Amino acid sequence: MYLDQLTSLGFHFPLNTILIFVFYLMTGIYAVFSFVLYYHWNEYALDATVTKNTLVAYFAITLPLLLALGLIAFLGN
Amino acid sequence: MFEKIELEPEEKVLTTVRKHWFVIFSQLIGTGFMIFVPLFIILFLTLSPKLSGIVQILQNNLQLGSFVMIFWLLMSLLSGFMIWTGYYLDLWLITDRRIIVINQINFFNRTVSSFRLERLQDVNVIIKGLIPTFLNFGTLHAHTAGNNEEEFTTSGLPDPRGLQAIIQKATDIRLNNLGHLTYTAE
Numbered sequence: 001m002y003l004d005q006l007t008s009l010g011f012h013f014p015l016n017t018i019l020i021f022v023f024y025l026m027t028g029i030y031a032v033f034s035f036v037l038y039y040h041w042n043e044y045a046l047d048a049t050v051t052k053n054t055l056v057a058y059f060a061i062t063l064p065l066l067l068a069l070g071l072i073a074f075l076g077n
Numbered sequence: 078m079f080e081k082i083e084l085e086p087e088e089k090v091l092t093t094v095r096k097h098w099f100v101i102f103s104q105l106i107g108t109g110f111m112i113f114v115p116l117f118i119i120l121f122l123t124l125s126p127k128l129s130g131i132v133q134i135l136q137n138n139l140q141l142g143s144f145v146m147i148f149w150l151l152m153s154l155l156s157g158f159m160i161w162t163g164y165y166l167d168l169w170l171i172t173d174r175r176i177i178v179i180n181q182i183n184f185f186n187r188t189v190s191s192f193r194l195e196r197l198q199d200v201n202v203i204i205k206g207l208i209p210t211f212l213n214f215g216t217l218h219a220h221t222a223g224n225n226e227e228e229f230t231t232s233g234l235p236d237p238r239g240l241q242a243i244i245q246k247a248t249d250i251r252l253n254n255l256g257h258l259t260y261t262a263e
Binding site (some may be wrong): 015016019022026030033036037040041044045046050054058061062065066068069072073 | 082093138140141143144147148150151154155158159161162165166168179181184187
């Protein structure tokens with residue numbers, strides 16, 4: 001019963017559609033956030049090494065998670 | 078290193094100060110705790126018999142469970158990077174001629190103030206609380222004189238008394254130099 005409610009949410013949306021929608025939403029948020037983060041570090045940081053390390057760590061940690069979200073949303077069935 | 082801050086010719090940077098490590102540590106601890114919140118919720122649901130149906134849903138629907146976990150982890154990490162950015166870009170830059178105070182409150186709230194050492198009226202230090210006392214960090218107020226009196230305040234600065242001493246010494250040297258220049262000009 002719980003599963004039926006969750007998968008349809010009473011609006012007859014399959015769970016997969018909801019997850020894909022959330023993934024697109026998250027991708028949008030991530031893109032904007034990454035741009036703002038990159039802009040701030042590129043524009044205001046005083047040390048190029050720290051900037052480079054931060055941005056490399058940011059993309060190395062977060063991008064795989066975003067890809068994993070996409071994989072789960074699209075290939076989860 | 079300081080090419081993004083336009084220093085005057087022959088102006089020397091004496092020190093740059095960011096907030097104490099404990100400030101960012103306490104903020105990142107919160108983020109670290111947020112990362113583990115889903116695990117705590119699952120543990121709570123598992124131990125609560127009335128809510129075991131929700132655990133059943135997650136067990137039956139691995140796609141939903143893993144999606145929510147990764148989504149939460151990603152949001153927590155973005156929050157962590159935002160905290161780190163705010164910490165790193167927020168600083169006091171003390172040169173032999175002026176003090177530049179950069180307050181990076183959040184992504185879209187940044188103030189950069191600069192005042193010359195000869196305008197400095199007083200510098201106050203407040204170290205309040207158990208942890209700031211033992212870890213030696215506190216709040217620094219710099220008050221400028223003149224028609225446009227301004228006050229610059231930053232909390233969580235490490236070794237505020239040392240910083241106060243550096244500023245006062247630099248101010249004294251600056252005033253002496255200016256006095257000397259005035260004297261020779263006359």
